Amino acid sequence: MFGEISKMAPKISILAPKPGSKEIGQLTLDIAKDTEVSGIGMGVLSDGTPYLNQRGLAALCGVQNAHIGTISSQWLDVDEKPRIKAIKTILEKAGAPVAAPHIEVRHKGTVHFCYPADVCLAILEYYAFDAGNSNNQAQARDNFRLLAGSKLRDLIYSQVGYDPSGLRVNRFDKWHERITLNYQSAPRGFFHVFNEAHTIIYELIMAGADIGEHFVVDISIGTHWSKFWSDSGLDLKYGGRDKYPHRYPDSHPQAKSNPQESWCYPLTALGEFRDWLRTVYLDGGKFASYVEGKVRRSELPPSIGQLAITALVPRQVSAPSSA
Numbered sequence: 222m223f224g225e226i227s228k229m230a231p232k233i234s235i236l237a238p239k240p241g242s243k244e245i246g247q248l249t250l251d252i253a254k255d256t257e258v259s260g261i262g263m264g265v266l267s268d269g270t271p272y273l274n275q276r277g278l279a280a281l282c283g284v285q286n287a288h289i290g291t292i293s294s295q296w297l298d299v300d301e302k303p304r305i306k307a308i309k310t311i312l313e314k315a316g317a318p319v320a321a322p323h324i325e326v327r328h329k330g331t332v333h334f335c336y337p338a339d340v341c342l343a344i345l346e347y348y349a350f351d352a353g354n355s356n357n358q359a360q361a362r363d364n365f366r367l368l369a370g371s372k373l374r375d376l377i378y379s380q381v382g383y384d385p386s387g388l389r390v391n392r393f394d395k396w397h398e399r400i401t402l403n404y405q406s407a408p409r410g411f412f413h414v415f416n417e418a419h420t421i422i423y424e425l426i427m428a429g430a431d432i433g434e435h436f437v438v439d440i441s442i443g444t445h446w447s448k449f450w451s452d453s454g455l456d457l458k459y460g461g462r463d464k465y466p467h468r469y470p471d472s473h474p475q476a477k478s479n480p481q482e483s484w485c486y487p488l489t490a491l492g493e494f495r496d497w498l499r500t501v502y503l504d505g506g507k508f509a510s511y512v513e514g515k516v517r518r519s520e521l522p523p524s525i526g527q528l529a530i531t532a533l534v535p536r537q538v539s540a541p542s543s544a
Contacts, residue, residue, distance in 0.1 A: 250266045250326050251326060252264050252266060253383065256380055264335070265381055271338045275293075281364050283364075311347060342369065350365075392431070406465050406468070428526075428529040455490060462485060464485070503533055503534050
């Protein structure tokens, strides 16, 4: 769905929802947080409403930007078009009818057309299943299955760094606890996988994954790298690997068996490890398999898994249809 996600870390904001008119043409709200993910603009309004911009919604549905604009321009027509009626029906069944499909917000001197997440899902569902054989979009179906329910809302909140509840303010804490315990634990002249897995762990956290005692991606990386090391006879090339005492924080059940012996590797092999991490673990599908396994076991929401994969294993967004 998305291409490469920006590596910049948005700051988390906890903003209390504010009452405000959402009628088209009344510019009473502001944009509290916004970002763009591979051309898909998204953000959160000052009352806590998550939204996509018009171009972003069009990309999600696999249609041209003009089609979304037409939905807005025809919304209040007396002679209601079948498409408008179908989208309104979807919203009514979801208990989320709206007077207008987008909210106009003046932000930094420019008027933005913001489509709330509920409206986005209704339009996405229409293009996925109800647009007719010639206009149904496979991309819309894939994205609807990925983002149905609260997943689109959660995705937007995660990407702009907005926390409506305050529960994710400390989302980096458990990772930082492990760093504090282990960043200098390998002997001089050696590296360990945990310290080299920071980019992957960071991207998972930014995508919304709850990295903690039940989600330890460096174990997956370490297991695959250890097998590669042995199968490739890298002891002969770089010298023998060693063990070091790895410790888990008291908040982790693994702490009961601290310290745990883990492999560390000669620094001379660091370049080969980093090349393997990119070409074999990430691009070769092992990371995707790890994340998909978490999704299958309901340990990770599909939308968060997809974000993590696309952030670390970039792929191009399909070109929108002209239908």
